[in-house]
Amino acid sequence: MSDLHVRLATVEDTPLILQFIKELADYEELLSEVTATEAILRKTLFEDHKAEVIIGEVDEQPVAFALFFSNFSTFVGKPGLYLEDLYVKPEFRGAGFGKQLLAYLANLAVTRDYGRFEWWCLDWNTSSIEFYKRMGAKPMDGWTVYRVDGDALTDLAAKNVL
Template sequence: MRFRWAKESDVALILEFICALAEYEGMREEVTADETLLKEWLFEKKAAEVLFVSEGEETVGFALYFYNFSTFLGKAGIYLEDLYVKPSHRGRGYGKALLCELASLAKRQGCGRLEWWCLDWNQPSIDFYQAMGAEAMSEWTVYRVAGKQLEQLAAQADPIKRRNC
């Protein structure tokens, strides 16, 4: 087992993992990412990072994460957006190893937390996370504005007020 950070030449592989995860979650039709967007946002704008885990020469899993900030803690944290291990390699410790590596990175960088979301129906993942000591944040509800709703909300911004900021 070995880890490596994604390079720009890995964009197709990253997209492959994203699509496999979306397929597993029954959300494949929601994937609009493509190699061009991933190259721009991951390697030019550096909005997120990708860590791969390999068995021999085969890349068997990935974790895509970015940094967030906790005002209560006064420091950054790591937000794990995606974690995926190929079905043929599950149960061998790759998922745990990816999470441990991210936890180690968070500690080395002085971050206050490592967090992620998990779909309510995904009991195998819930069991896996709880077995490692993760706690469900059941008192919080996730909200999202995207697509048409994001466009409508953004259109309500007052350009005159923004100039005075």
């Protein structure tokens, strides 16, 4: 198998990015939750610059992607890199491409003088959990993720008394 070439995505990659998102969602059994469209991604990623994407290619064929953005740690006093999604097509897994994507992002975080590199992983995804641990990642025990979305988000926003 050939080497992986990693590059930053461009606006022309928008259909590919949506395809990768849907493949990942299908793998996670969450495809019905995908509401992203090419138009939304184009605006959010390439006009508003709210997140970035890298594409991994083998022989110019896209085989992997990662979507990430900056967050901020008040304790460290620096931004961090938050990995939202990492996906390698099933037929290309086990070749070290996930490790290469993580290393690329870690290098980006170091280059940008970020203090952390973080992500979430589904509890049932034991193969990914073990992979991340082998890369030096530590699970953050004692923390619970909370989310407000949909009607609950709208309702909470309506409570704003400013």
